[in-house]
Amino acid sequence: MPPISNLNTADKNLVTRRSAILGLGGLGVFGVLGARLYQLQVLQAENYRTLSDNNRFNFNMLLPERGIIRDRFGMPLAYNRQNFRLVMIPERASDVNKTLDRVSAISPLSDLQRRRIDKDIRQNPNFVPILIKDNVDWETFTALNMRLHALPGIVAEAGQGRAYPENGVFSHVLGYIGRAGDKDIASDNDPLLKQPTFRIGKTGIEAATEKRLRGASGKLKVEVNARGRIVREWPDPETRATPGQDVWLTLDAELQEFAAKQFATEDEGDDSGGVCVVDVITGELRTLLSMPTFDSNLFVSGLTQSDMDRMNSDPKRPQFNKAIAGGYPPASTFKMVVMLAALESGLIDPAGEVFCSGKVKLGNRDFHCWKRRGHGRMDMRDALKQSCDTYFYEVAEVIGNDAIAGVARRLGLGQSYDISLRGAITGIVPTDGWKRERLGTGWRTGDTYNVSIGQGFVLATPLQLAVMTARIANTLDAIVPNLVINQTLPKFEPLDFDPAHLAFVRDAMWSVTSEPGGTAYRPQPFGSEFAVSGIEMAGKTGTGQVRGISKAERLQGIRQNSKLPWKLRDHSIFVGFAPYDRPRFAIGTIVEHGGSGAVRAANISRAILGEALRRDGLGAPGNSESKALD
Amino acid sequence: MFTRSGLVRNSSPSQGGGLASKLYEIYWLLPTLAGVLGLVGVIMIFAATDGVWRLGALQHFLRVGFAGLIMLGVALINIRVWYRLAYPIYLIALALLIGVEFVGVEINGSKRWLDLGITRLQPSEIMKPAIALALARYYHDLPSDKVSHILGLIGALILLALPMSLILRQPDLGTTLLLGTTGVAMVYLAGISWRVISLASIFAVVAIPLFYVYGLKPYQRARVETFFDPSRDPTGASYHITQSKIALGSGGVSGKGFMRGTQRQGEYVPENRTDFIFTVIGEEFGLVGGLLTMGLYMSLIGVCIWLSVQCKDMFAKLLILGLTTTFTLYIFINLAMVMGMAPVVGVPLPLISYGGTVILAVMGGFGLILSAHLHRGVELPRSG
Numbered sequence A: 001m002p003p004i005s006n007l008n009t010a011d012k013n014l015v016t017r018r019s020a021i022l023g024l025g026g027l028g029v030f031g032v033l034g035a036r037l038y039q040l041q042v043l044q045a046e047n048y049r050t051l052s053d054n055n056r057f058n059f060n061m062l063l064p065e066r067g068i069i070r071d072r073f074g075m076p077l078a079y080n081r082q083n084f085r086l087v088m089i090p091e092r093a094s095d096v097n098k099t100l101d102r103v104s105a106i107s108p109l110s111d112l113q114r115r116r117i118d119k120d121i122r123q124n125p126n127f128v129p130i131l132i133k134d135n136v137d138w139e140t141f142t143a144l145n146m147r148l149h150a151l152p153g154i155v156a157e158a159g160q161g162r163a164y165p166e167n168g169v170f171s172h173v174l175g176y177i178g179r180a181g182d183k184d185i186a187s188d189n190d191p192l193l194k195q196p197t198f199r200i201g202k203t204g205i206e207a208a209t210e211k212r213l214r215g216a217s218g219k220l221k222v223e224v225n226a227r228g229r230i231v232r233e234w235p236d237p238e239t240r241a242t243p244g245q246d247v248w249l250t251l252d253a254e255l256q257e258f259a260a261k262q263f264a265t266e267d268e269g270d271d272s273g274g275v276c277v278v279d280v281i282t283g284e285l286r287t288l289l290s291m292p293t294f295d296s297n298l299f300v301s302g303l304t305q306s307d308m309d310r311m312n313s314d315p316k317r318p319q320f321n322k323a324i325a326g327g328y329p330p331a332s333t334f335k336m337v338v339m340l341a342a343l344e345s346g347l348i349d350p351a352g353e354v355f356c357s358g359k360v361k362l363g364n365r366d367f368h369c370w371k372r373r374g375h376g377r378m379d380m381r382d383a384l385k386q387s388c389d390t391y392f393y394e395v396a397e398v399i400g401n402d403a404i405a406g407v408a409r410r411l412g413l414g415q416s417y418d419i420s421l422r423g424a425i426t427g428i429v430p431t432d433g434w435k436r437e438r439l440g441t442g443w444r445t446g447d448t449y450n451v452s453i454g455q456g457f458v459l460a461t462p463l464q465l466a467v468m469t470a471r472i473a474n475t476l477d478a479i480v481p482n483l484v485i486n487q488t489l490p491k492f493e494p495l496d497f498d499p500a501h502l503a504f505v506r507d508a509m510w511s512v513t514s515e516p517g518g519t520a521y522r523p524q525p526f527g528s529e530f531a532v533s534g535i536e537m538a539g540k541t542g543t544g545q546v547r548g549i550s551k552a553e554r555l556q557g558i559r560q561n562s563k564l565p566w567k568l569r570d571h572s573i574f575v576g577f578a579p580y581d582r583p584r585f586a587i588g589t590i591v592e593h594g595g596s597g598a599v600r601a602a603n604i605s606r607a608i609l610g611e612a613l614r615r616d617g618l619g620a621p622g623n624s625e626s627k628a629l630d
Numbered sequence B: 001m002f003t004r005s006g007l008v009r010n011s012s013p014s015q016g017g018g019l020a021s022k023l024y025e026i027y028w029l030l031p032t033l034a035g036v037l038g039l040v041g042v043i044m045i046f047a048a049t050d051g052v053w054r055l056g057a058l059q060h061f062l063r064v065g066f067a068g069l070i071m072l073g074v075a076l077i078n079i080r081v082w083y084r085l086a087y088p089i090y091l092i093a094l095a096l097l098i099g100v101e102f103v104g105v106e107i108n109g110s111k112r113w114l115d116l117g118i119t120r121l122q123p124s125e126i127m128k129p130a131i132a133l134a135l136a137r138y139y140h141d142l143p144s145d146k147v148s149h150i151l152g153l154i155g156a157l158i159l160l161a162l163p164m165s166l167i168l169r170q171p172d173l174g175t176t177l178l179l180g181t182t183g184v185a186m187v188y189l190a191g192i193s194w195r196v197i198s199l200a201s202i203f204a205v206v207a208i209p210l211f212y213v214y215g216l217k218p219y220q221r222a223r224v225e226t227f228f229d230p231s232r233d234p235t236g237a238s239y240h241i242t243q244s245k246i247a248l249g250s251g252g253v254s255g256k257g258f259m260r261g262t263q264r265q266g267e268y269v270p271e272n273r274t275d276f277i278f279t280v281i282g283e284e285f286g287l288v289g290g291l292l293t294m295g296l297y298m299s300l301i302g303v304c305i306w307l308s309v310q311c312k313d314m315f316a317k318l319l320i321l322g323l324t325t326t327f328t329l330y331i332f333i334n335l336a337m338v339m340g341m342a343p344v345v346g347v348p349l350p351l352i353s354y355g356g357t358v359i360l361a362v363m364g365g366f367g368l369i370l371s372a373h374l375h376r377g378v379e380l381p382r383s384g
Helices: A002-043 A045-056 A096-106 A111-123 A138-146 A182-187 A204-208 A210-214 A253-262 A296-301 A305-313 A331-345 A380-385 A389-399 A401-410 A432-439 A445-452 A462-474 A499-514 A528-533 A551-556 A600-615 A625-629 B002-011 B019-025 B029-048 B057-076 B079-103 B123-141 B150-169 B173-189 B194-214 B218-228 B237-251 B277-310 B314-338 B356-374
Strands: A057-062 A076-088 A130-136 A154-163 A177-179 A199-201 A218-224 A230-234 A273-279 A285-291 A354-356 A359-362 A365-368 A376-378 A538-544 A571-578 A585-591 B105-107 B110-115
Touching: A002 A045, A002 B173, A002 B237, A002 B277, A002 B314, A045 A057, A045 B237, A076 A096, A076 A138, A096 A111, A096 A130, A096 A138, A111 A130, A130 A138, A130 A154, A138 A154, A199 A204, A199 A210, A204 A210, A253 A273, A253 A285, A253 A600, A273 A462, A273 A600, A285 A600, A331 A380, A331 A389, A331 A401, A331 A445, A331 A462, A331 A499, A331 A538, A331 A571, A354 A389, A359 A389, A359 A445, A365 A389, A365 A445, A376 A380, A380 A389, A380 A499, A389 A401, A389 A445, A401 A445, A462 A499, A462 A571, A462 A585, A499 A538, A499 A571, A538 A600, A571 A600, A585 A600, B019 B057, B029 B057, B029 B277, B029 B356, B057 B356, B079 B110, B079 B123, B079 B150, B079 B314, B079 B356, B123 B150, B123 B173, B123 B314, B123 B356, B150 B173, B173 B314, B237 B277, B237 B314, B277 B314, B277 B356, B314 B356
Parallel strands: none
Antiparallel strands: A057 A218, A076 A130, A076 A154, A177 A199, A218 A230, A273 A285, A273 A585, A354 A376, A359 A365, A538 A571, A571 A585, B105 B110
C-alpha cells in the first residue's frame, strides 16, 4: 500500500501544480478581459458615447403655431384652438379594418376618408400615428372615449385646429387652410409641407399671407429605440419652432358683421351681393363682404359631399367672392364718370340743359330713359340727382367714349388692386380697341350710349365702385385699397383732376341723397343723431338691368321687379361717401337682383355708412370719442 | 485560516455524521458567492426588462433559490455515491443527447432540446457536469503511468468525442468547444506528459483549419468570418457585436446609472437579458461594475481551486477542477464574445444570464464540488 499512497501523493502534487498553471492561465485571461474592458470603457469611451448618441437620437420636426388673423382692433378672426382628433397606431390594432368599422359606427367615415386612411397606413411605418378624424366634436369624442377599450390602436388626443369664430362673414376674405397638396409641395420646398398634420392656407388671406402666418419649424431631439419608436423627448428651447406672425387686417369685424345683417330679407334668406367700405384717406378697407357667406370651419373639419353639393347648387353662389370677383354693370353709378369726363373735356357747360322726353332715337333704335314720360329740361346737376339717362346719352355722344374710358380708368375702374386676395377681376372699361379685339366689330355710337349709363359692356366690382367713389371723395390722391395692415402706409399717385370739377360732382351726389327729388333722398339718412351734428352723405343709385326689355313689355307697363323671378330682377347698386363735407368713408354696394338701386342697395349703404361713422366716433354723442375726451 | 479550520474539521466529520453537522461543514463561502452572483443576475435582468419583474427577474430569483437547494442536496450526498454514479450519469446524458438527435425540439434552426411536457430540457447542459464526472472517474481509476499511454489516452478521447460529435450535430458549436476544452484541461490536469501535449498541439494546428472547412455549417462559418471582418455585414451578424461594444464603451468608467442605459432602453442589443446581459452591467455600471462582476467570478473560481487543493483523491480533485474549468470557460467565452473578442456563440454568462437549465447545471456542479470537499475524508476505491 505505501507505494500506492506515494503514487497518490505524487499525483496530488502533479495535479496541484498543473491546476496552479491553469489557474495562472485563467488569471491571465481575466487580465486580458479586464484590459479589453478598460480599452472599451476608458480609452475608447468617448468614441462609443458618440456612437451611442447617434444611435438613440433623432430629430423630429416641431410644427410652428400658425399666426392669428385679427381685425383692425385686434379681434381674432382666425385662431388656433385645441381640438380633438382620433388617431390610430396600426401596429396596436389587431384588425385595422374591423377597428375602423367600429369607429365608423360611432362617427361615420366616408369612403374618401377610408381611402385616405388606408393610403396613410400603407405609406408609413406601422407605429406612426395615422390621423383618422380631425375636429371631432365633444359628444363624439366622449362617446368614442368610452368605447376605446373595444377599439384597439385608436387613440383620442388633443391637437391644434384652426377656428373661424365670426360665423362666416369673413369666409371670403380669410379663406381656409388644408393639407398641402402635391402642387404645393412641388412649388414650396419647406419640409413642413410634408408633415401629415400640417396645414397651409389654401385660399384667401390664409393663402396670401401664408409666409407670415406659417412661422418656421423647430427641431425636437428625441430618443428612439432600435425600431425607431420614440422612447423619450429632449426639449431644447433653442430649437423650438418659431410661431407664425399675426396678420392684422384693416377690416372692422363688428362693422363687417353689421353689414352682413343688412343683407337679411324677411322671406328669401340673405340677399346676394357684395359691399366694400373703404377709408377715403388711407384706402384701408373697413368692410369687404360677399353675401351670402359660408362657414370656413366646414373646410377645416372636412366638407361632406352634401355640404359641397348644397354650396355648389345654390344660385346665390356662397363660395363666390362677389366683392372682388363679381363683375356687374355699374349702371347709373357710372354717371359720375361721364360727368367728370364731360367737365374735364371742357366741351360741356354744366349749366347747359338737355330736354328729356323719355327716349332718344339713334338710327332706327330708341334709347330710353328710365322715366318713361321724361324728365323735361335737365342741367348736369339735376341729371345726376334724378339720374336722367337722356342727358348722359347726349353728353356722352359729344365727348366720346375715349374721354369716358380715360376718366373711368383714372377713377380706378377696369383694373385690379393688390389687396392680398387672389381672384380679384379687372372688370371692363370698354373702348374701340377692346371691342375690336373681343368682338371683332367696331365701336358704334349706340355702344357709347350704353356706356354712358353704365350698361352694355361696362363691368365693375363692388370694390372698384367703392374705390371710384373714394377717389372722387378724396379729390387729391388716387387711393388704392388695402386689406392687410403693413409697417408702412401706401403712397398714392396724384389723382390729377380739377378739384373744382370733383367738387361739382360731389355736390351733385349730395343732391341725390340730400335734396328732395334726389333718387336716394332721405331727410335724415343716418338717423336723428347725425342730423344734430350736421353730418350728411352723398351718393348715387344704380339699377343694373340683367335682361333686355322688349318693346311689347315697355308698352304694357313694365318692371314690377318683385313680381319677377329672382334671376330676372335688376341688380340694385349704390355708391356713396360720408360725411359730405369731410369725407371719411366711401362705400360700393351691389345687391344681386335686388331691384331698384334707390331702395335696397341705398338702404343697406346708408345703414353701413352710418354704422361706420358711429364706430369711428362721429355722430352719436354716446359713442363719440371726442365726448369721452371732453 | 481555511487550512487550519479544514484540518481541524477533517478529523471527525469525514465519515459522514448527522445532517445538521454536515450542513454546518459545507464550505459556505462558495454558495454565498454563487448566491451573490445570482442576485446580480436578478438585478440586471430587472434592468434589462425595463423594470418589469415578471419578465424574468422574478423567475431568475426563484430559479437561483431552487437551484441553490438542489446544490445543497447534491453537496450532502456522499462522494462515493457520485463516484459510483459517474459513468451511469454520463451514459444517461449520452442517451439523452442521442434522444435529441431523434425526437429533439428544433428552435431557431438548432435541435438542442427535449420536450418533457412541463419544461424543455437541454441535455448538452447535463453533459457538462457528466463529462467532468466521467473523466474524473476515468483518471481516478487509471494508474498514473498509463495516463500518457496511447490506450489511456484513447479511452479519454472516446469519452469526450461521443458527446462532442452529438452536440456539434445539433448544431451547437459553443457547447462543443466548451466540452472539448474542459476535456483537454482535465486530461492535462490528470498529468499527461508534455511530449503528448506538444504532439497534440501540432495535430491541432493541422486539424482546426480542416474542421473549420468541413466540420462547420455555413452559418457558423459566417459568424466566425464576421467576427474577423465586421465590415463584411454591418447590419446583419456583426450588428450584434457592434451594438454590444457601443453599450459597453458608452458606459465609461462609472456607467450611465442603474436603469439609465440608453442602449438597453433603445433595445439596441438583442438578447441582453440572456447571453448579452454583461452589456447591461457595463453600460449602467461601467468599468467599475464590470470589474466587480469579474472579481466575483474570480473569487468563486479561486475558492473552487482552493477546495480542489484540499482534496486528496484524484476523483475529487479532477471533478472539482473539471467543473471549475467548464464554469470558467462559460465566463471567458461569454465575456470575450460580448467585448467583441470572440464570435457570437450562444454561451450565457453563468448565474447572471436568464435561463433555467444553465443555472441548474452550474449550481449542480457547485453541489458536486461542495460534496467532494465535504467528503474529502472519504476513501474512494482505487484500482491499479
